Each structure stands twice: as C-alpha cells, then as structure tokens.
Amino acid sequence: MTVIPTVELLGDGRPMPVIGIGTASAPPPTPEVFQAGMLHAIALGYRHFDTAYFYGSERSVGDVIAEALRRGLIKSRAELFITSKVWCTNNYGDRVLPSLQESLGNLRSEYLDLYLVHWPVSLKPTEVRSPIETEGMQPFDYRAVWEAMEECHRLGLAKSIGVSNFSCKKLDQILSIAMIPPSVNQVEMHPLWQQKRLMEFCKEKRIVITAYSPLGGYGHKWGYNDVIECNVLKQIASARGKTLAQAFT
Numbered sequence: 390m391t392v393i394p395t396v397e398l399l400g401d402g403r404p405m406p407v408i409g410i411g412t413a414s415a416p417p418p419t420p421e422v423f424q425a426g427m428l429h430a431i432a433l434g435y436r437h438f439d440t441a442y443f444y445g446s447e448r449s450v451g452d453v454i455a456e457a458l459r460r461g462l463i464k465s466r467a468e469l470f471i472t473s474k475v476w477c478t479n480n481y482g483d484r485v486l487p488s489l490q491e492s493l494g495n496l497r498s499e500y501l502d503l504y505l506v507h508w509p510v511s512l513k514p515t516e517v518r519s520p521i522e523t524e525g526m527q528p529f530d531y532r533a534v535w536e537a538m539e540e541c542h543r544l545g546l547a548k549s550i551g552v553s554n555f556s557c558k559k560l561d562q563i564l565s566i567a568m569i570p571p572s573v574n575q576v577e578m579h580p581l582w583q584q585k586r587l588m589e590f591c592k593e594k595r596i597v598i599t600a601y602s603p604l605g606g607y608g609h610k611w612g613y614n615d616v617i618e619c620n621v622l623k624q625i626a627s628a629r630g631k632t633l634a635q636a637f638t
C-alpha cells in the first residue's frame with residue numbers, strides 16, 4: 390500500500406496528506422458506486438477525503454468510514470483526514486457552528502480534521518439556486534464568520550480551520566482579525582492557472598494551498614477542456630511515459 394506524504398498545518402492540527410480525493414459529483418453516483426470507489430481508494434492508501442455540506446456527500450462519506458472500519462481497512466477514524474466546508478447559506482456568525490454540528494452528524498464523526506469556509510460569499514439562508522444568483526447575496530461579515538470558525542476549533546470539533554476560494558485581499562482581511570490564522574486555502578489551481586501571486590502570498594503566511602480541479606474542471610459545466618487538451622502538457626507527460634492526468638494530478 391502506498392503511503393502518501395503529509396504536510397504540517399499551522400497550529401495544532403493533524404498533518405494533512407498531500408493527495409486527497411474529492412467527493413463532489415453532479416449528478417451524484419449511486420451509493421454502491423460511491424462506496425466501492427472510496428473503499429478502493431482507502432485500500433490503495435488514500436487517507437484524505439474532501440467533502441462539503443453543499444456536495445450532499447457527507448452521509449456517504451460517513452457510511453464509507455463505518456464500512457472501512459468494519460472491514461478492517463482502517464483501525465480507527467483517526468487514520469483518515471476528513472475535510473468539509475460550510476456552505477454560503479451558513480456564512481453567518483450564528484450559523485457556522487450549527488452547520489458544522491450537522492456535518493458531523495452526517496459524517497457520524499466527533500470532529501473534522503479540516504473545516505473550510507467554502508466561498509467568501511454569504512447567501513440568504515433560504516437561497517437554494519445553483520448557480521448562485523447575485524440577488525441572493527448578502528454582505529460577508531469576515532469577523533463574525535471567522536470568529537465562529539475559531540470557536541469550532543476551540544471546541545475541538547475542527548482540528549484545523551481554513552478557507553476556500555479566497556484571494557490575497559480576502560485572506561488579508563481574515564488575517565487582520567484572526568486569532569487563529571487559516572491553515573489552508575483550497576482553490577482551483579493547475580498548469581494553465583498557476584495563481585503565482587496567491588502561491589507566494591500563502592507561502593509567506595504559511596497557509597497551505599490545496600489545489601482543486603487539477604485538470605481544469607474538465608467535464609463540469611463550469612470547467613473547460615483546455616488543460617486536458619493542451620499539447621504542451623501532453624508532450625511533457627508522454628516524455629515521462631505518463632498520461633496527462635497521471636503527470637498533472
């Protein structure tokens with residue numbers, strides 16, 4: 390079984406495996422397909438799984454954790470690194486903690502390894518449209534949301550806290566008020582969108598970047614095929630005897 394290297398996160402969080410598997414899918418796979426895929430991943434050595442309240446996959450991840458324990462693929466929950474995210478409808482000071490508690494209930498877990506603010510946007514709690522419509526947006530209260538995230542950490546419910554889809558400017562706003570700085574910023578990043586300024590900024594602040602959509606969101610409505618069809622990337626991969634996906638994910 391492959392052992393995936395880990396990276397230390399700011400604060401007293403648990404080391405994060407540098408390769409993870411996402412669980413966002415539209416339409417969602419059947420429970421059987423989801424479970425078979427994730428159990429296979431655990432058997433291969435994957436330990437870091439990325440879910441979110443918005444993905445609707447937390448319950449399925451909880452089922453797989455229980456099944457992996459039952460089959461002896463892992464000896465305890467602590468062998469896994471589970472990330473989840475608070476959705477924009479809960480980006481309010483009084484809604485973050487209840488949302489985390491709901492996520493933990495879905496996962497049947499006592500804690501998350503990493504809890505992220507999914508997007509720096511607040512939506513009306515009743516807003517269900519996707520994609521997001523501007524009239525559903527509300528002012529994002531950085532202080533109230535981040536203090537609520539810090540409370541999640543202090544209560545031991547989130548071993549590490551962080552953000553997702555934050556620019557340098559938005560990270561700066563969090564850092565200016567944070568008692569506990571964000572340990573991770575999960576953003577889209579791949580060879581055709583390297584976000585060098587954001588990378589430099591995060592490195593300087595010791596914020597670990599998690600790159601999502603390494604193939605450019607290929608196959609998603611919002612994604613594009615430019616990465617997977619890029620001739621230069623294909624040549625680099627083939628020179629190493631790899632497929633493009635093997636070389637760049």
Ligand SMILES: NC(=O)c1ccc[n+]([C@@H]2O[C@H](COP(=O)([O-])OP(=O)(O)OC[C@H]3O[C@@H](n4cnc5c(N)ncnc54)[C@H](OP(=O)(O)O)[C@@H]3O)[C@@H](O)[C@H]2O)c1
Nearest residue numbers: 411412413439440553575601602603604606607608609634
């Ligand atoms: N924080 C955020 O806002 C955010 C946003 C987006 C994603 N994420 C996270 O990142 C995870 C991954 O997202 P993703 O956009 O990379 O989606 P993905 O669904 O993992 O991959 C995108 C596409 O790449 C193709 N693909 C994957 N592996 C391949 C391979 N080895 N060879 C050829 N094609 C391959 C898949 O095609 P097939 O379906 O044909 O296999 C899929 O359609 C999500 O599940 C989620 O956890 C986070």
